[in-house]
Amino acid sequence: MDALKRLFEQHFHSPAEHVQPLQGQLGGSGRNIMRLAGSGHTAVGILYSVREENLAFLEFSRHFRRHGLPVPEIYAEDLDHGAYLEEDLGDTTLFEFLSDHRSGDAIAPEVVGAYRNVVAALPRFQVEAGRDLNYKVCYPRASFDRQSIAWDLNYFKYYFLRLAGIPFNEQALELDFSRLTKLLLAAPHDYFLYRDFQSRNVMLRSGQPWFLDYQGGRKGALHYDIASLLYDGKADLPPALRQELLDHYLNALSGFIDLDRGAFMEHYYAYVYVRILQALGAYGFRGFYERKAHFLQSVPYALKNLRWLAANVRLPVALPALLDALEAMQASEKLRNLSAPVAGLTVRIFSFSFHNGLPADAAGHGGGFVFDARSLPNPGREARFRQMSGKDEPVIEYLDRQESVHQFLSHAASLVDASVASYQSRGFSNLMVSFGCTGGQHRSVYLAEQLAEHLRATKGLEVQVHHTQMEKLGLEKSGKPGESA
Numbered sequence: 001m002d003a004l005k006r007l008f009e010q011h012f013h014s015p016a017e018h019v020q021p022l023q024g025q026l027g028g029s030g031r032n033i034m035r036l037a038g039s040g041h042t043a044v045g046i047l048y049s050v051r052e053e054n055l056a057f058l059e060f061s062r063h064f065r066r067h068g069l070p071v072p073e074i075y076a077e078d079l080d081h082g083a084y085l086e087e088d089l090g091d092t093t094l095f096e097f098l099s100d101h102r103s104g105d106a107i108a109p110e111v112v113g114a115y116r117n118v119v120a121a122l123p124r125f126q127v128e129a130g131r132d133l134n135y136k137v138c139y140p141r142a143s144f145d146r147q148s149i150a151w152d153l154n155y156f157k158y159y160f161l162r163l164a165g166i167p168f169n170e171q172a173l174e175l176d177f178s179r180l181t182k183l184l185l186a187a188p189h190d191y192f193l194y195r196d197f198q199s200r201n202v203m204l205r206s207g208q209p210w211f212l213d214y215q216g217g218r219k220g221a222l223h224y225d226i227a228s229l230l231y232d233g234k235a236d237l238p239p240a241l242r243q244e245l246l247d248h249y250l251n252a253l254s255g256f257i258d259l260d261r262g263a264f265m266e267h268y269y270a271y272v273y274v275r276i277l278q279a280l281g282a283y284g285f286r287g288f289y290e291r292k293a294h295f296l297q298s299v300p301y302a303l304k305n306l307r308w309l310a311a312n313v314r315l316p317v318a319l320p321a322l323l324d325a326l327e328a329m330q331a332s333e334k335l336r337n338l339s340a341p342v343a344g345l346t347v348r349i350f351s352f353s354f355h356n357g358l359p360a361d362a363a364g365h366g367g368g369f370v371f372d373a374r375s376l377p378n379p380g381r382e383a384r385f386r387q388m389s390g391k392d393e394p395v396i397e398y399l400d401r402q403e404s405v406h407q408f409l410s411h412a413a414s415l416v417d418a419s420v421a422s423y424q425s426r427g428f429s430n431l432m433v434s435f436g437c438t439g440g441q442h443r444s445v446y447l448a449e450q451l452a453e454h455l456r457a458t459k460g461l462e463v464q465v466h467h468t469q470m471e472k473l474g475l476e477k478s479g480k481p482g483e484s485a
Contacts, residue, residue: 001403002374003083004034004045011085018397021406034406035088042088043075049082052139057215058084059137060353067411069131070121070210071161089210096201098235099459105238110207112241118202118209119226122194125211125258126222130192135219144193144220149184150456152274153177155281163288164335166328172321177245179317180270184221184417188265193220198232222253223264223271233279233301239308269313276302276309292414294421303329307445334378337426345424346462347416347431347455351390351448353440353469361432368432369419380442390445391468399446409447413454420458440469 001019008016013333017038032047048054054077057345064071072087101108127213135142161168176422195216201208237245246268280302287296306326329335350359358370377387379395388395399405416433423431433451435444445467452465 001034001047001406003078003081004036004047007045007078007083007085008036008038008041008043008233011043011075012039012041014041017401019400019406019409026302036085042080043085044072045083045085047081047083050139051079051082052072052137053215054082055138056139058218059134060214060217061086062082063133064211064214068126069124069129070208071214072210072212074227089203089212090205091230092204093200094202094204095232095235097283098199107238107241110415112244114207114209114356115229115245118250119229119245120252121209121211122197122224122225122229122249125194125214126191126225127253130219132427133192137219139215141218142217143311143423144195144224145191146181146285148218148220149181149274150177150180152278152281155285156277157281157482159282159289160277160280160284161325161329163284164329164332166325166332168325168328169321173325176319180274180315180319180322183267183270183315183317184274187221187223187271189221190219191222193218193227194218194228197225197228199235201231218324221271223268224275227268227275231276231305233298233305233396236301236304239312250269256296259445266316269309270315270317272305272309272313273315275350276305285401291418293418296338298423299335299416303335328447344421344460344462345428345431346425346464347433348464348466349422349448349455350432350434350465351440351444351454351467351469352434352436353444354438356440356469356472358436359432359434359466359468369416370435370436371408371447373408373435373437373447376405376408376437376443378438378443380439388442389467392446395442399443401479405417405443405446409450412447413451416432416451420455420461424460440467 005016005019015038016036018036019039020035020119022044030050034045034047036043036045040103058074059076060072061074065073067197072089075085075087077084097114098107101111131163141148157170157173159166160166194211194214195218196213200210201213203212204450226246230245250259250261250264280299281294283299283302286292287294287299303370310323310326352359354372354374359370377399379388379390379398381449385395385398390396390399412435416431419431433448435447435451437443446469448465452463455461455463
């Protein structure tokens with residue numbers, strides 16, 4: 001955190017007065033992502049310990065900007081501390097824009113327009129910028145070669161099939177993998193492969209797409225990235241829109257290379273398969289192995305995509321063992337339970353004072369989470385904060401500057417996220433989360449409000465906030481300090 005603040009002050013010549021953890025740090029990348037603000041400036045700061053991956057992102061970012069591509073400007077870096085500062089592209093991802101402007105398969109025209117802009121930009125990364133890219137900085141591989149494909153397929157085999165309890169014949173499956181790999185490598189692969197080209201890695205600013213998270217990029221085939229976007233699990237694009245966007249991509253691509261569409265399609269669906277299998281491996285690793293249950297929410301969408309492929313696509317190679325495993329996945333009771341309708345879940349978040357005991361559980365279930373915030377820096381010890389609460393801006397700014405507060409909140413949010421995902425998939429209706437501190441006025445109130453803001457981004461979730469100590473003192477009703485939640 002100190003390294004990011006130092007970079008911010010060096011670049012903007014003013015201190016970072018506000019630091020906010022962003023949701024991305026609760027995902028699967030392992031990076032800590034912060035928004036820093038001060039004196040009218042904002043930036044996004046990244047803390048990550050893998051130097052090679054940081055180098056790849058920084059090198060690629062500067063290269064893409066030289067080609068006029070819409071990627072964040074790199075403001076400053078300190079690789080010895082795993083820190084760098086980049087342009088703030090806002091808060092709206094393509095996935096969020098899609099989610100907010102659809103009803104089932106009916107997707108608003110402005111979303112379709114955004115997708116068309118995204119797929120039209122892709123060949124500029126793959127072909128134009130890919131020609132003179134320094135592939136020596138790629139991490140962990142310089143190309144999507146036989147070894148990369150083997151890693152992805154084994155990721156699926158051991159972290160999804162094995163952990164989901166799906167039976168398979170290992171030798172027969174390896175023979176299928178060998179045939180599939182041969183087909184994949186037969187496609188021209190002298191282009192830049194973005195690797196994680198999906199809707200959560202595209203930001204929309206003033207309606208235009210900006211691109212992130214290409215640090216895993218390497219040399220490879222054109223097919224992989226467009227397959228990643230169009231078969232992006234939770235985006236759940238309708239087949240007709242997928243075909244429209246694929247056609248639009250190929251039209252754009254034909255402006256950069258002499259494109260044989262028939263030859264392209266010979267390999268396209270093989271790349272769709274391998275991308276879905278790689279994603280399932282990631283869901284299994286994060287969900288089954290690391291027990292981060294919210295990753296398993298994407299499994300039903302991947303299975304839906306596989307059902308569509310089985311019904312509509314015939315690959316030019318035989319993959320009997322893989323198809324048997326996919327059929328067993330569709331029949332698996334364990335995986336079917338992940339597809340259960342999401343029940344209406346209410347998360348009730350409380351702040352309280354340990355002097356007055358734990359909040360009562362009106363739902364009658366018992367359990368839930370109780371987090372003790374008394375180890376954190378206490379604004380109540382300073383006279384200037386005593387008449388305020390954790391909802392007042394000076395207190396918020398004070399706590400935002402404390403790295404221990406961010407670490408505490410990140411760990412608490414990860415635990416709660418996992419329970420929310422599990423409770424939704426199992427049809428539970430209530431989850432109780434309580435934050436306690438000494439007086440129930442500053443730290444616990446701040447943490448309750450921060451978690452509520454984080455959870456309100458989750459679909460199908462009702463979030464209620466109760467500040468028990470403030471209610472007892474009549475502060476919630478009067479609005480002093482703070483306003484009613």
